[in-house]
Amino acid sequence: MSPNLDRRNERSRQAIIEAAMALCREQGLARTTVEEIAKRAGVGKQTIYRWWPSKTAVVEEGINELAGTATDFPDTGDLLADLRTQMAGVASILSSPLFAPYLSLIGAAQDDPELAKSFLDGLVKPRVNAARERLRAAQDQGQLRADADLDDVVELLYGPIYYRALLHTRPPSPAQVDELLRIAFAGLAPR
């Protein structure tokens, strides 16, 4: 019934993912068709449908491979420095053409609850969890207000970065991260 993983052609698998990512970068996910991917990858359409339920699943896998450990959290003991490092990485990713398919994926998820779920579980949650743990450690060390809800803090820090990327106001940047951390840690109220 379901295909035999042992006999899978790894070369085809990679060619498909690379073709999908490349086309997605060139034209966006919406304008990318399965037929184009197959042709570009030198592969039959059936080989795509055999292993993935849809083109978005291919791109999801591509993003996962591409992200790799690039968004891992450092722990130098200095929370602010670590946040600056990691958030700058995220800002860089969200403004990089290489990762354009990532934004397309978030876009597609707005009308596709299944994609939204697998996107959330596979890409977002693990990274949010890692961030929360880093924040908890810092909180234990007194580098963060004790009464701050850590999920809210994560949203406060990363929301503005995604905001810029998804609303296309201006590209996220290290400068934004600096200003963000400055305001967040000092507060908006006048002294």
Add this chain to the structure above:
Amino acid sequence: MSPNLDRRNERSRQAIIEAAMALCREQGLARTTVEEIAKRAGVGKQTIYRWWPSKTAVVEEGINELAGTATDFPDTGDLLADLRTQMAGVASILSSPLFAPYLSLIGAAQDDPELAKSFLDGLVKPRVNAARERLRAAQDQGQLRADADLDDVVELLYGPIYYRALLHTRPPSPAQVDELLRIAFAGLAPR
């Protein structure tokens, strides 16, 4: 060349927008077809294409009419109270099924630069400008740190709300707004 606005049938215009919005709420924008919209609106496809370049443009107009003055900024003199009021309104919109097409639109814009531009110019910028003006007034009155970049503040406040909605972690809510304002105005650094 371009059609004559004076001869336009207002009844058809409204029926098209309402049909598009309804279908978009039921199935999402991606699964909504122009043919369905035309059929539901009791209208020929050509009448849609005559006045809008695409289904997304129809939905954009629909959102614009629906939003109306719902996101206007109050000015009671108390910045925090005004922010709470207005941001709660935004959170409510972003978690309301009525406004689901708004999220679809942001999603579609990820792969459609033209849509991204008109969306930004028509929907985002006017509201961001209004927010900036309200913040500037508050800043002049000493209710806000004098060295805060107002655009960054707008991102800091609204980014987390959009983050929840677009990444589907959890729905934006008034409670989120409260916590957000608490952290933002007090700062994350321990006392």
Add this chain to the structure above:
Amino acid sequence: MSPNLDRRNERSRQAIIEAAMALCREQGLARTTVEEIAKRAGVGKQTIYRWWPSKTAVVEEGINELAGTATDFPDTGDLLADLRTQMAGVASILSSPLFAPYLSLIGAAQDDPELAKSFLDGLVKPRVNAARERLRAAQDQGQLRADADLDDVVELLYGPIYYRALLHTRPPSPAQVDELLRIAFAGLAPR
């Protein structure tokens, strides 16, 4: 209910017919649209639909005016000479680009029984009747076999001319008429 003939604009009527005929000559009747006719004639579509039920009716009227008395039958007393004259005229008409819409009309009539009827009654029958009368006069004068059915004779003489035109084997010509009359009057049987 039905429009008032007295107020009809003769200039428009002629412009419509001429536009229809011209377009029909350039592209054939099938590719000619009512909208093109209206535009070329500098006329609103409604003005066409007010006075004719369809574009074929316009062309029919155009053909009728164009044919005029060109196919009238001479009567010099010499049947063979008169036939030669008149049939050569028919052959000329059926091979002339000016009359191309006439063939288009016959073509359209194959799938349109109403057109077939009005075409038959308005264009064919009167001319067949005239031919039959000329033949009858000749028969009375002994220039034609007494036992020949005159309708069959008409078909025998004109069928081959239409055959060339409608099957596009080769254009009808005076030479064909000559040969036709030679065979018809002498018979095919060897002497």
Add this chain to the structure above:
Amino acid sequence: MSPNLDRRNERSRQAIIEAAMALCREQGLARTTVEEIAKRAGVGKQTIYRWWPSKTAVVEEGINELAGTATDFPDTGDLLADLRTQMAGVASILSSPLFAPYLSLIGAAQDDPELAKSFLDGLVKPRVNAARERLRAAQDQGQLRADADLDDVVELLYGPIYYRALLHTRPPSPAQVDELLRIAFAGLAPR
């Protein structure tokens, strides 16, 4: 580039031709749409367009298959008898509802030079050639005037049959064929 004939689905091919012929008999070629043909044949539109350039091409193939050997020329040695047999067959075809699409095709060819050419080459010429050969054999045997141009003879004999069918004066019939041959072989001149 062009589709692979080996992979062609013969069942679909036949269903398409039969659907096209049936619809053409019911409504005429002009009112028959490709969509109707596809639906009736249980086939996607693309499958029609993949193998034929237009609906007329489908009907042409249908007519070719239907005609088959029905119009083949007998050769009993008696020219008049053979002509009577074959021409009666043609008359029967041209007055049969089964072959109504044949007349529609001739009609459509009046406004479509490409169709006219393929119709002429594929349907008319082969049969005219066969007729000419039969006539030549008879001419050699002294059953036909030696100075008769055989193409003119073919036109003389078949023109009147097509004339009746295409101008809708009255249906072609065996009686017409008889009278036709009588006049043609005896001549119109009084004895």
Add this chain to the structure above:
DNA sequence: ACCTAAACGAGACGGTACGTCGCGTCTTCGC
């Protein structure tokens, strides 16, 4: 090293929707 069953490339298939064209009707002005 061979056999055989699978995965593979290719692409035809039944469908759905696309964006466009033209139909015949209806509506609004201007003459």
Add this chain to the structure above:
DNA sequence: GCGAAGACGCGACGTACCGTCTCGTTTAGGT
């Protein structure tokens, strides 16, 4: 009140892709 102009509801066009379904053709594992 006819006519120019053209928007309207509608239906069909020919095309693009969808996801499924054969086709031979590799190709890889088990014997």
